[in-house]
Amino acid sequence: MRRLLDAASGPLHPVARDTLLAALEVGWADPARLHAEGRRARALLDRSREVVAAGLGVRPTEVSFLPSGPTALTRAVDGLAYAARRRGARTVASAVEHSAVLVPGRARAAAAGDPALFAEVAVDSVGRLDLDAWRNALAVPGSVVAALQSANGEVGTRQPLAAARDAAAAHGIPLVVDAMASLGRDDVPRDWDVLVGEARSWGGPPLGVLVVREGVRWHWPEARADVEQGRADVTPWVPLALAAAEAWQQTTATRPADTQVARALVDDIRRAASTVPDTEVVGDPDDRLPHVVTFSSLYVDGEAVVGALDAAGFAVASGSACTSSTLEPSHVLAAMGVLTHGNVRVTLPLPAVSPALADDVRAFTAAIAPSIRAVRDQLGVGDL
Template sequence: MHPLARQTLQAALGTGWADPRRLHREGRTARGLLDQARAVIADGLGVSPAEVGFAPDGPTAVRWGIEGLRYAGRRRGARTVASAVEHSAVLLPGRHEAAQTGNPDDFATVPVDATGRVDLEAWRRSVAVPGTVAVALQHANGEVGTVQPLEEAHEAARAAGVPMAVDAQASLGRVAAPAAYDVLAGDAQSWGGPGGLGVLVVRSGTRWLRPGPADPDHALHGPGGHLPWVPLALAAAEAWQQTEASRAEDARAAFALVESIRAAAGTVGDVDVVGDPVERLPHVVTFSALYADGESLVGEFDRQGFSIGSGSACTASTLEPSHVLAAMGALTHGNVRVTLPVAAVAPEREAWVRDFVTQLAPAVERVRAQIGAPRP
């Protein structure tokens, strides 16, 4: 968390602990604080507070966003369209719904190019298929960083009369917030806020309705039906204000740091640096190393003091390769993902990256040597 967001969270324990639905003094205080937090986030996103709701986390906000579009449009059809590199919060429920209807065509995925960018011609054709009631496209991919052409995709969806949900979990607070969407989902952690808080925006005039009984407290917590713990909402609002104030400068610095990682990885034999090198998030980089296992690389870097991720093949839970890299036609084995926090959260990040760059090639070589891989 952003340091000031952490301070806000701690201070709010004494003032915002009450249930904001209650009419007593403490409840009214909590209600006012919740309204204040929503207003801050709404202002940052360029929408009205009534359009902003909360969810237990970012993936839940994504699921609810698409669920509400599908349910509201159920009399017109049941088909959903998404890019092939969407978050699992889009792909897994979509496939499940298609299996429930017995019609695999009720969920369609659109291919991407080698950088992970959606094929716009294929997108236009797919969203125009009769019976399509919802489309989903991420703002940018959290694994490889590639930014999607939201404006063109949204224009195609509007021409077909279909609302578009945008997953901005990886991008909010790190680049300018998108404007081309009907439903937007994000996660407070992306801008240095606390975990356990997703954000859901439903534009006025969008046909959106979650299944189930009418929500009696809609005016209190907005779209989604989730009433967050008020201290979490306040901490998220504080983190947004702080991160947004320094976003442009932070993004420039992070872009340069990631560029140094991309360059260092590119000098190692049989290593593939993926994603668009320019039209990308400033703080995310992924590379894949032949003759090396992703989990082994994560362990090796961990021993050197670096906490990184892997969207690679053979995860312990699913034994499935990264669907993002597979859709791009990239190497799915030996995958490493680095995500830089904002500078206020990690003032040492520049030094960390310099050290990481010097350790990158030796770490890959050590992992390769463990399995007796040939030297590139």
């Protein structure tokens, strides 16, 4: 029996899946065309945008659909930087941001021969931003973009968005908020200038959401003016937008109950992992996303533990949430100053896609200690 406990990338909400299949029949046309099929596709795309915009509390014209969340995140930063290029080129971000922010930022600084063009601000041991360091970084002349997650998708810790945005606004710097891990699973952030989401976080298909508040200076020179408010060069596939909108409606309707269930189950996982010798449960235990938890164990590596749990029927993850396919040590845990190897990350699926979720978590909590012990025994270290 397989038990899914790595739902950072899906699966689809069952109603959204049905919508996607139905949309293949009615929404396949290019919404830019003037024939009847194209006009129908345009109406469906507009309706999808209205649903997502209403859920986010913004105007439909502020919402654009992009191929993926990471694409939208990179585009968000690039558009702000380009619009402000006459004032400077410096970006300020936390050290636990998504690789879609960190990798391009480091590359641009390296290409310019000026490491100061990309500032990575430290976090504390639970992964929360050092606000004093953030304020100091924003005060450096030439800073034009600030980027911060609403909450970390690996350890769950929420960030102090209100204080972070106030600090950025004091210097006239717009704030990009990466909400890819939280939208649909936590309260919608309110303190941002540009917001980024990913429909997979709320049970939708792969589809990025980029929201630029009216009045914010943003420009991407490669965009087509007639596509997604000038924020993209590819028209979104209408069936994906419809499925994303349907998933949003379904998830929003059940979120209070789903949040309560997920938080209690994550508490169970945190307690079970904390009883394993030389194992640390990371992230803020209270001020966090309800459905995410990571723990790390000494004497083992994450790949081995994931393999042992996979053999036992549990699908979990390891490594950094944004580069998990490589199983590289987590840059998030490294920035927090906690154990980087031997980590296991759980992202609970929505109850709608996993009716047996409580049973799955119960079985998982019973399997944590013996699985880690078995890996340690294979290495000849045991519980030292």
